[in-house]
Amino acid sequence: MALRTWNPFHELDMLRREVGRVFDDFGNWDSPFSRVSFLPGVSARAYPMMNVSEDSEKVYVEALAPGLNPDSLEVTINGDQLRMAGEKPGLEDVKPEAFHRSERGAGRFVRTMTLPTEVDADQVSAQYKNGLLLITLPKAEEAKPKQISVSVE
Amino acid sequence: MAETTVPAKREEKNVPSTREEARTLSPPVDIFENDDGLVVVADLPGVSKENVDVRVENNTLTIKGHAEGICPTEPQYQEFELLDFFRQFQLSEAVDQDRIKAELKNGVLMLHLPKKEQAKPRQITVNVG
Structure with missing residues (x-):
């Protein structure tokens, strides 16, 4: 439980975040993947969608990116900015009039995010499996949690 | 190629989301026609060949x-949820169901649905009596 004094600016900031989140969640509530991928301009949204998690040693970024050309994937780190770029190739040699349905997007993408902690950029690894991209970022030594022993007198 | 929902398994509106087992995602698909027949391409991220x-x-x-994530921990900031995929299509009679081929690569399923060999035109000899 957070213990803090009432701060009107903090409250305003919270409200701003709350409103921002409503818009972030737009079209995202019950079936995020399908709903979003039906939108015509896939590039108009943040692509790929990602989940971020961390444990005491590492930060994990998992991105939903099926059908990428693995050679086109670029993951770069600059300070606390993680940037991923790549290309999802479209179907080749298909005439536009031959399509019955076209719901999957295609094209180049770039997405950057701010990492929650400092990471050791030399130790970052990325794995692409079954259309999911997992980036494992070991935390920098100074960002790891420190156990502080309490001496009882 | 019409889309159908035969079993009542698909996600329906007004069904409480607590019924976790019934929640599925409808994968986006591309369907196009080539000389052999139809090709269905579906995005199934997180699905392996066995699943x-x-x-x-x-x-x-x-x-x-069945989609499986590769991240070892639970997400703390979440934009997507890996649910199972489910989608159905009604096939036309012209599809040769014995020759359907499927391949899965990088989370993209490609289904080849060839058309049946057309009934060959037959010459009918006319006997003049």
């Missing part, structure tokens, strides 16, 4: 997939 189930019953094509 995909494609079957044809009563002229209905069913695509099912």
